[in-house]
Each structure stands twice: as structure tokens, then as C-alpha cells.
Amino acid sequence: MFQxxxxxxxxRHQRGLWVLLIASIVIIFAPRFxxxxxxxxxxxxxxxxxxxxxxxxxxxxxxxxxxxxxxRRKWSxxxxxxxxxxxxxxxxxxxxxxxxxxxxxxKQAIIVLQIAKRGIHSNDExxxxxxxxxxxxxxxxxxxxxPPLEMEDSKKPSLASMNAPIVVNANDASEEELMKxxxxxxFFAKQIIKxxxxxxxxxxxxxxxxxxxxxxxxxxxxxxxxxxxxTTIRKISINQASAEELQAHPYLNWNQANxxxxxxxxxxxxxxxxxxxxxxxxxxxxxxxxxxYLSL
Numbered sequence: 001m002f003q004x005x006x007x008x009x010x011x012r013h014q015r016g017l018w019v020l021l022i023a024s025i026v027i028i029f030a031p032r033f034x035x036x037x038x039x040x041x042x043x044x045x046x047x048x049x050x051x052x053x054x055x056x057x058x059x060x061x062x063x064x065x066x067x068x069x070x071x072r073r074k075w076s077x078x079x080x081x082x083x084x085x086x087x088x089x090x091x092x093x094x095x096x097x098x099x100x101x102x103x104x105x106x107k108q109a110i111i112v113l114q115i116a117k118r119g120i121h122s123n124d125e126x127x128x129x130x131x132x133x134x135x136x137x138x139x140x141x142x143x144x145x146x147p148p149l150e151m152e153d154s155k156k157p158s159l160a161s162m163n164a165p166i167v168v169n170a171n172d173a174s175e176e177e178l179m180k181x182x183x184x185x186x187f188f189a190k191q192i193i194k195x196x197x198x199x200x201x202x203x204x205x206x207x208x209x210x211x212x213x214x215x216x217x218x219x220x221x222x223x224x225x226x227x228x229x230x231t232t233i234r235k236i237s238i239n240q241a242s243a244e245e246l247q248a249h250p251y252l253n254w255n256q257a258n259x260x261x262x263x264x265x266x267x268x269x270x271x272x273x274x275x276x277x278x279x280x281x282x283x284x285x286x287x288x289x290x291x292x293y294l295s296l
Contacts, residue, residue: 082135085143091126092116092146103136121146166225170208171201171232183221188214198250200234203292210250235295238276239269251290256282270296 082103094116099109108131120126123141166180170192178189188211195211196202205223208214236246238260246257259279264270273294277287 082133082139084139088143088145090145090147091120091140102140103133104131108132168226169229169232170205170226171196171229181222181225183218188218195250198248200236200249200293201230201232202228203230203233204228230292233292235293237295238273239264239296249290249293251286251293256286272296 083101085102094113096106096109096113099112100106104112111131112129115129120129123137123144126132126140126144127137166182168177168181170178173193175186175189175193178184178192179186184192191211191213192208195207199207202208205226205228207228208223208226209216209219236249238246243254243257243261246252246260247254249257252260256279259281260276263276263279267275270276273291273296276282276294277284
């Protein structure tokens with residue numbers, strides 16, 4: 001029967017065991033190591049591989065040769081049809097479609113229409129329009145009819161009417177009408193209408209200086225183009241209006257409006273507008289300003 005330590009081995013057996021262990025490690029990891037080396041070499045070869053570039057002049061030469069052949073090519077769908085008129089017409093009255101029927105492209109027809117708005121008066125002027133093909137002109141020239149210059153001049157506005165100043169009634173004008181006045185933009189047009197509604201209408205042009213942000217310079221520029229017709233002035237009845245309604249007017253504050261109502265109650269009603277001057281807080285200046293907007 002075996003006696004002693006079962007792990008005791010001779011030196012020969014120990015060496016054999018180490019050789020077997022090392023060989024196992026080599027067999028396991030050798031394929032992975034060689035695979036890593038192979039990938040690394042492949043990447044290096046890809047990096048170092050020179051890129052073959054085609055000479056630029058060859059590419060340019062090839063493109064020019066292709067472009068030249070493309071331009072020489074005849075396209076069947078690009079052939080223009082030049083229609084010949086069948087009756088006399090005025091070139092200034094032709095539509096876009098009619099110009100295109102005579103052989104013009106859409107872009108050419110649009111440009112010719114813009115020229116026609118200024119007026120075409122003869123075949124010489126028509127022929128000078130470079131956007132009209134020669135074939136189109138030859139087809140048209142015997143059918144063109146132009147109105148007399150005197151007739152065209154009669155349709156134009158006279159110089160006096162063009163230079164006539166614009167005059168607008170500030171009491172019923174819209175923003176668009178006010179903006180036609182030189183020097184008056186959309187901001188001031190809106191502010192004028194707003195203040196006109198608060199007042200009940202302008203009784204004199206100088207009240208425009210009370211409009212918010214209106215300056216004497218702007219007023220001097222526009223005052224000749226504005227009138228104030230008194231037929232549209234809206235008035236407040238001092239015998240019926242409440243203190244709130246009176247106070248809403250720009251020329252009266254709350255104390256003055258309340259004073260008018262209390263005086264009306266004491267008197268049993270006003271018999272004349274001048275009676276409100278009896279209030280100690282309504283001075284002569286305030287009365288003169290508000291007087292046009294009051295009624296019994």
C-alpha cells in the first residue's frame with residue numbers, strides 16, 4: 001500500500017508538468033497573437049498605399065469635349081413655332097400668351113410686356129427690342145397698328161394734376177388717405193385718427209400739434225395738406241352727459257367734469273353753455289377750448 005505525500009514528485013515529473021503548462025498556453029494564445037499582427041499589418045498597408053489620382057487636365061479636357069458635343073446636339077422639342085397674325089393689332093395690347101404664340105419664350109414675353117407698358121409707337125421701336133426674334137418681327141410688321149401720339153398723350157395725367165397737392169379732411173380721413181400726405185407715415189396717421197376720435201373732431205388745424213409725438217417741424221410740412229370740416233364735429237350734451245363721459249374728453253379732467261354735473265343738479269339744468277364758467281375750476285382758456293364740443 002502507497003504511503004507518504006501523494007503530491008511529492010520527482011524533478012523529472014515537475015519539469016514535464018511545466019513543459020505541458022507552457023505548451024498549453026502557447027497553443028491557446030498563439031492564434032490570437034498572429035491574428036492581431038495580421039490586422040495591424042493590413043491597416044499599415046492601407047495607410048501607406050498611395051492614392052492614384054487622375055490628372056486634372058484630363059478631366060477638364062473630357063468635360064469640355066462633352067459640353068461641346070451637348071451644345072451641338074439638336075433638340076427636337078426646342079424648335080419654335082412662329083405664328084403669323086391674321087388681322088391687324090396693336091402690339092401694346094397683346095397679352096403674355098399672344099406674345100408666346102408669336103414665338104417668344106415666357107421670359108422674353110414678360111420683358112416685352114414691361115416695355116409695352118411704356119408704349120411702342122412704331123415698327124422701328126418694335127424692331128429695336130432685342131427680345132423679339134427677327135422671324136417674329138417679319139411676321140408681325142405688316143399687321144401692326146399704332147394709336148396716334150396725340151391720343152396717347154390725352155390719356156396721360158397733366159403736369160398740373162400730377163403736381164397738385166393732396167388735401168385731406170382730418171375729420172373723416174382713413175389711415176391710407178392720411179399716409180398719402182408727404183411726410184406723414186403710418187404712425188402719425190394712426191395717432192391723428194385716434195386723437196380725432198377722442199376729441200370728437202378737429203375744429204382747427206393747430207390741434208394737430210396736440211397729437212402724441214407730433215413736432216412743429218412735421219406739422220409745418222403737413223399743415224397745407226390738411227383741412228378740418230366742422231360739419232362732422234361730435235358734441236357732448238352738458239344736460240345729459242355723466243361725469244365719466246365729460247371726463248373722457250381730452251380738455252376736461254375729473255374735477256371739472258364732476259363740477260359741471262353738480263352745477264347741473266343745483267340749477268335743474270343749464271340754459272346756456274356759458275353757465276359752466278361759473279365753476280371756479282373751469283378757467284377761460286379751458287372753456288374756449290372745450291366750447292365747440294359742448295351742447296345743451
